[in-house]
Amino acid sequence: MGQIVQYIQSYLGSDKTPGAAGNMFWVLVYIMLVFTGLSVAVIAMNWLERKILAHMQVRLGPMRVGPHGLLQPIADAIKLLLKEDIMPAEADGLIFWVAPFVVVLAAFTVFVVVPFGPTHAITDMNIGILFMLGVSSLSVLGIVMAGWASNSHYPLIGALRSSAQMVSYEVAMGLAVVSAVLMTSLNASGTGTLSMIGIVQAQQEQGEWFIFKFFPLGLIAFFIFAVAMVAETNRAPFDLAEAESELTAGFHTEYSGFRWSLFFLAEYSAMIAVSSIAVTLWLGGWLRPFPNLLSGTPWDQIFSLFPGVTFLFFAAICFYNTVRMPKHPLFRIQTIGLAGFGVVLGLIGLVLFVPAVSVRVQDIFWFSAKVAGFMYMYIWYRGTFPRYRFDQLMQMGWKVLLPMGLGVLILTASVALLQQTIWHP
Amino acid sequence: MLIGGILVITRKNPVHSALALIVTLLAQASIYLMLYAPFVAGVQIILYAGGIMVLFLFVIMLVSIDRSMKERQFNSQWVVGIIAATAREYGYKLVTRDRPLLEYAKQGHIQAIPC
Numbered sequence: 001m002g003q004i005v006q007y008i009q010s011y012l013g014s015d016k017t018p019g020a021a022g023n024m025f026w027v028l029v030y031i032m033l034v035f036t037g038l039s040v041a042v043i044a045m046n047w048l049e050r051k052i053l054a055h056m057q058v059r060l061g062p063m064r065v066g067p068h069g070l071l072q073p074i075a076d077a078i079k080l081l082l083k084e085d086i087m088p089a090e091a092d093g094l095i096f097w098v099a100p101f102v103v104v105l106a107a108f109t110v111f112v113v114v115p116f117g118p119t120h121a122i123t124d125m126n127i128g129i130l131f132m133l134g135v136s137s138l139s140v141l142g143i144v145m146a147g148w149a150s151n152s153h154y155p156l157i158g159a160l161r162s163s164a165q166m167v168s169y170e171v172a173m174g175l176a177v178v179s180a181v182l183m184t185s186l187n188a189s190g191t192g193t194l195s196m197i198g199i200v201q202a203q204q205e206q207g208e209w210f211i212f213k214f215f216p217l218g219l220i221a222f223f224i225f226a227v228a229m230v231a232e233t234n235r236a237p238f239d240l241a242e243a244e245s246e247l248t249a250g251f252h253t254e255y256s257g258f259r260w261s262l263f264f265l266a267e268y269s270a271m272i273a274v275s276s277i278a279v280t281l282w283l284g285g286w287l288r289p290f291p292n293l294l295s296g297t298p299w300d301q302i303f304s305l306f307p308g309v310t311f312l313f314f315a316a317i318c319f320y321n322t323v324r325m326p327k328h329p330l331f332r333i334q335t336i337g338l339a340g341f342g343v344v345l346g347l348i349g350l351v352l353f354v355p356a357v358s359v360r361v362q363d364i365f366w367f368s369a370k371v372a373g374f375m376y377m378y379i380w381y382r383g384t385f386p387r388y389r390f391d392q393l394m395q396m397g398w399k400v401l402l403p404m405g406l407g408v409l410i411l412t413a414s415v416a417l418l419q420q421t422i423w424h425p
Numbered sequence: 426m427l428i429g430g431i432l433v434i435t436r437k438n439p440v441h442s443a444l445a446l447i448v449t450l451l452a453q454a455s456i457y458l459m460l461y462a463p464f465v466a467g468v469q470i471i472l473y474a475g476g477i478m479v480l481f482l483f484v485i486m487l488v489s490i491d492r493s494m495k496e497r498q499f500n501s502q503w504v505v506g507i508i509a510a511t512a513r514e515y516g517y518k519l520v521t522r523d524r525p526l527l528e529y530a531k532q533g534h535i536q537a538i539p540c
Binding site: 092095125126127130131133134135137138140141144145148156159160163164166167170 | 438440441444447463464466467468470471474475476478479480482483486487
């Protein structure tokens with residue numbers, strides 16, 4: 001017993017990730033935390049997407065289940081779990097059964113290397129970014145399997161479209177990533193890294209997020225990645241694989257109930273995964289904004305208040321809407337519920353003001369806040385851009401993004417070489 | 426990896442074969458990992474499992490499955506084939522018996538690359 005406690009405690013003073021320190025207990029704890037956090041994020045995204053899209057289209061969105069539809073995703077999840085699991089008679093049983101699990105596994109395995117903070121990651125691999133790109137590219141296999149095994153025309157066409165799209169945009173994505181990895185080698189030590197934590201530490205050391213490095217080269221690479229990642233996750237405006245007006249629902253037309261919800265889960269967690277790649281490579285990962293302009297101890301303290309302030313802000317919105325609730329007796333339970341939700345958010349915010357907590361949590365907060373910004377962009381794209389035609393999509397991928405990516409890569413390499421040899425030898 | 430490889434050549438359905446090939450390639454990537462070559466493993470997953478096999482599946486799915494299911498998979502010369510393969514393997518043993526590869530490595534022609 002004492003040995004076990006000692007084993008658990010031995011990690012606490014460490015400055016490494018639990019995977020790198022080789023402590024199995026904390027690895028398991030971190031995996032559980034990341035998994036639950038991700039599931040909660042997907043549930044929250046479900047509600048937010050419907051609400052934000054609705055408000056963009058001047059509708060109300062879900063309003064019935066819970067105050068302002070807050071319990072709608074839970075109701076949806078229960079509905080999906082209770083639904084009958086239908087398998088088409090002519091379907092290829094094994095592949096039909098395995099496909100959703102392949103997609104979900106590929107989407108979740110990626111989070112092993114996502115760095116929420118210098119020590120807040122499950123593990124740190126020295127091939128981190130390569131691992132993320134490789135494993136997330138496996139999800140296309142699941143989609144193809146699902147489309148083929150359904151033995152139906154719409155899913156097959158959807159799967160073909162989606163695989164063609166994902167394979168062609170992966171190239172542009174890879175080139176953009178390489179140009180960011182090149183920038184990591186401009187340290188004093190002169191060696192680059194593929195490790196996710198190493199990439200953020202390189203940005204810290206160079207005192208500059210890679211999106212601003214060699215302006216506008218970093219920005220262009222980031223732009224290429226930002227377009228390619230929307231295409232890679234099959235989201236609007238690149239959602240040809242599931243174009244409702246043409247293919248009913250694309251590759252998951254024949255799926256129902258729990259299996260369909262697995263596809264849904266995988267899609268959203270893949271969105272979070274690619275956003276966190278973008279945040280890590282170009283937006284400085286867990287680093288706080290304005291590290292140079294607003295540096296020094298007072299500014300550090302002000303920025304450490306941000307997590308608490310954010311939650312108090314959400315709590316304030318809740319209370320504001322509680323006051324605005326209709327005073328009719330029918331809405332009493334909803335009003336109480338909303339007030340209770342506000343109280344919970346406010347308490348979380350107050351806990352985050354405790355210095356001991358805020359120091360440990362603020363890197364996670366900044367990372368999640370940046371990823372949340374990307375998630376909002378995804379919804380925004382969906383609300384504003386019309387869907388591309390397939391030939392336009394291919395033209396964009398191969399004739400615009402790919403040459404741009406190559407050009408940025410060459411220019412980044414040349415500028416980096418010039419900087420090292422001529423300007424600052 | 427062996428199970429995957431055997432499944433590739435014994436499945437009648439070409440899509441099942443291709444999926445078994447993916448399993449084989451992933452197992453190969455894990456062998457690279459066990460040999461402390463994570464970069465090769467990562468490249469293996471991206472290129473083969475993520476890129477080439479998707480194109481394989483892409484093409485196979487456009488082919489009519491029903492017709493290829495009816496065709497015979499093995500021709501009648503498989504007995505001769507197995508004998509020839511065994512003979513070749515035996516010949517290889519004969520040639521390398523006196524000069525094992527390990528000795529060759531000890532002479533410094535092959536070097537282990539430290540990671």
